[in-house]
């Protein structure tokens with residue numbers, strides 16, 4: 188078996204079991220690397236006075252973790268700049284929040300060069316290299332320019348937007364051209380893959396070959412959808428833990444016979460949290476009988492607080508939940524419990540299980556793992572109902588959820604009402620079908636499918652050209 192080198196922007200070292208507070212990508216990567224004698228390479232999350240290019244190596248849970256520190260300017264231009272102020276909003280259709288600064292693009296290219304230079308000495312001839320996400324699109328090109336012949340794959344965790352949006356990005360051709368230095372380029376869904384293909388065909392004079400690969404910029408690459416899943420086995424262990432049982436009991440007691448709607452998100456404008464709260468308020472206004480009988484627990488963890496759009500979002504959300512509570516609360520009932528804190532995986536499993544309706548209503552999301560965790564945490568005799576945005580990649584797979592348009596308060600309010608009233612037989616039927624998918628398409632399947640595609644691409648490249 189080839190050694191697997193995974194490269195991602197930032198490394199949260201695999202945390203001791205259960206104590207994890209990692210985001211979606213980090214959770215998935217620790218699980219994906221666990222069975223491999225792999226190397227995980229990326230930024231330590233620390234800043235250093237002057238960039239040294241030194242790597243810190245560590246063994247954590249059988250994984251070699253190699254990290255490098257970045258200097259302040261790098262972090263500002265590459266991470267807070269191009270990644271989180273340019274690509275993230277643009278790829279999530281928030282052109283109004285997208286900032287196009289020359290210095291961001293320069294920082295992005297500089298840090299990708301730094302990653303390539305530092306990673307180079309660690310690469311052995313048979314390694315396969317798997318680059319993660321939008322922070323590192325140019326890394327494949329940088330490695331190739333330094334003579335790396337290994338199989339290199341890229342996976343995009345976020346959506347690939349419609350071509351009209353990409354066209355607003357200065358130097359968009361250069362960014363897309365970088366992807367043609369990989370052997371395989373993976374997307375969460377066919378929808379994002381098709382959007383990429385459409386840019387290539389219409390804006391880069393590319394063509395689709397009969398074997399599904401695409402050709403442009405004088406190179407050929409295989410684009411393919413690899414929907415990411417959760418660590419279903421690991422999550423089952425969290426679900427059965429004492430901590431999960433305790434948090435379930437605590438939550439159930441605090442419900443005091445009321446029904447609970449639950450949102451769990453990174454505090455991000457793409458997750459549609461404001462719209463969700465407004466839909467919930469509309470439900471209460473249109474159905475006054477539901478008052479006192481239901482409440483919304485919204486758990487949102489703060490992220491990217493160096494970026495203004497995120498600071499604004501925190502204030503906006505607190506003001507909105509405060510207003511809704513002020514207008515609707517009664518002396519012994521508060522409609523929204525607005526919580527900003529991290530929970531351990533086990534605690535979260537207990538909270539998910541106590542919910543009657545899970546609200547996963549992003550305006551745009553590559554996949555969304557919360558939807559899958561919610562399903563995995565349910566009790567099969569009395570499962571909760573999942574309300575899921577059609578704009579999350581997860582909606583392509585999780586068809587038995589109540590699929591909604593998160594931009595429509597009416598649609599979301601109706602789905603919540605339907606979920607609250609759903610007979611137990613229908614809840615069980617829908618849950619069983621969703622759970623089968625969560626178990627089958629888990630993070631291990633995602634990794635194995637991607638690695639198999641990459642190995643196939645490498646082996647095809649090793650064959651002598653046909654006469």
Ligand code: ADQ
Pocket residue numbers: 208209210211212214215344345415451452453486487488528529530531532535552553554555556557558560
């Ligand atoms: P994220 O945007 O981070 O991931 P998501 O897939 O929902 O989104 O993952 C969030 C993770 O953080 C989940 O595992 C969740 O349990 C955890 N989390 C959120 N709030 C928490 C809290 N308060 N306490 C503890 N844990 C919390 C990106 C893309 C997604 C894609 C993933 C993986 O944006 O679309 O699904 O990568 O590819």
